[in-house]
Amino acid sequence: MPEIGEIQAHAERVEEQFAGKSLTSFRPITFYVLKTFAPDPATAHGHTLERVTTRGKYLHMWFGPIVFVVHLMQGGRLRPDEKQSAKPRGGQARWTFDDGTALLLTEAGSDKRAGVWVLDSSTDLDTTEPLEGLGPNADTLDIDTLRTILGENSMRIHGLLRRQRIIAGLGRRLANDICHEAQISPFAMTGKFSDEQVEALHSAIGTCIDRSLEFERAQTEIVASKKRPSAVHNNTGEPCPRCGEAVREVAYVKYSVNYCAACQTGGKVLADNTTSKFLK
Secondary structure, X not given: OOOHHHHHHHHHHHHHHHOXXXXXEEEEOOOOOEOOOOOOHHHHOOOEXXXXXXXXXXXXXXXXXXXXXXXXXXXXXXXXXXXXXXOOOOEEEEEEEOOOOEEEEEEOOOOXXXXXXXXXXXXXXXXXXXXXXXXXXXXXXXXXXXXXXXXHOOOEHHHHHHOOOOOEOOOHHHHHHHHHHHOOOOOOXXXXXXXXHHHHHHHHHHHHHHHHHHHHHOOOOOOOHHHOOOOOOXXXXXXXXXXXXXXXXXXXXXXXXXXXXXHHOOOOOOOOOOOOOOOO
């Protein structure tokens, strides 16, 4: 699933291409993509796209009294719609503008989960679904807030980084790379972090997000996960970029956690199954 770097760069591209254009229509192409029944999306008609912002893994498109909140999930993309066909392949929703251009939300694959919420721009969006309960954005997290979060949530750090209601915007790729950058075991318990580890983790979050954003800004659209550069994520067996030792993994049914034993676990190899006694 796209993480905070991909989402931010995607929002910047949409804003660059469509900001200042007046909306003439919004049409859900599938019956399940629109997640709200009020306010009426037509309220945005005649208003210009003011800006495109992000909150965690969500994009916000601001049109006067209306905000369209979009979650791309795994395969969703917002793309200029040149053909504007009645039944575009993978098409989920379309925004059409007064100059004849259009923006199309598409979603690849059969598991359609991308969604659009229409919200009143005058409300506190963080108190409204789907944003209610999200943790602070990872890219705005100060060290004191991070220290408080770690103290209040005793759990393995890899899981904490991916939990959107604790810290918003990170996923498995960045969680793997952040732990590697900070030289912390992905299964270290947050309640035992030293001041030095908190500082290293805070620095690593910023560094990894910045690297991701730099790469994504050089792309014309969100690329496949395997094309995104990573220190350890999905690099099992490849040399660690810091020490040269082979990157290892702990495999689960649906995903894996990657790490470097030499850099992160004092040389200890974590057993590759879900019932292992992990390094604390």
